[in-house]
Amino acid sequence: MTDLSGRTVLITGASSGIGANLALAAASAGARVAVAARRADKLAALVGEIEAAGGTALAVSMDVEDEASVIAAYDAVEAAWGAPDAVIANAGINVRASALDIAIEDFDKILGVNTRGVFLTAREGARRMIKAGVEARGRVLLVASIGAHKVLPGITAYCASKAATAHMGKSLAREWARVGINVNVLCPGYIRTELNDAWFDSEGGQKLVAGFPRKRLMDTSDLEATALYLVSDASRAVTGSVFTVDDGQS
């Protein structure tokens, strides 16, 4: 297991699914974990679970669509622990609708959370790291999707948002290499979470899984090793890379 002792990691979208699991994993690897999202009750329960297991966690309210909220969340983390050493920009949404039918408000919302929100989270994190002088060990991990490089049926806006996020990660990596902050992108395959739970019970969802080479969904724990490595000191020479972890789905 990667050692994250002495590191502060902020994780967005930590109130459920992948983000919640990465928070638990980072805490058991020794990190102080700031868990960010909008649902305070879920974050409080997660903090309780981490603390009960002997870890250290802090819940911060953050709406990644709102820059003032992103800034206020970083302020809260800094007040408690100083600037984070690592940020996992994981918050994301999806709306399943064909390109012909999707409401343009939904299109904007998907891009707003998955791309603009990831940018706001990453940029504010980098600003804090630079100001605090922690950038030599600074890590930013953007969570995209296999939809960044594979056409997934019925979710054009989602795929567009994730492709933009993956490319943005490579661009940020180039820009921030000179200040010492590493930026990488994680592209998970399908995992059953709140994001897609109902869909996997549908005929379309079941057909999709039946077509995977291993005929199964992944588990959130399948992402832990890669994600923790990418926010650790061990990944010091890794930046601008896109990591697909998808059990062969794409």
Ligand code: NDP
């Ligand atoms: P969940 O729906 O379980 O989690 C999404 C998280 O994002 C929640 O914690 C939610 O918290 C948060 N969130 C949504 N909108 C906002 C917002 N405006 N501001 C702050 N937080 C927000 O889904 P997953 O765990 O599956 O998704 C996590 C990431 O992984 C997403 O980026 C998703 O696209 C990506 N992914 C998921 C895959 C899958 O198959 N599950 C596959 C590939 C990528 P709250 O509502 O409390 O704010």
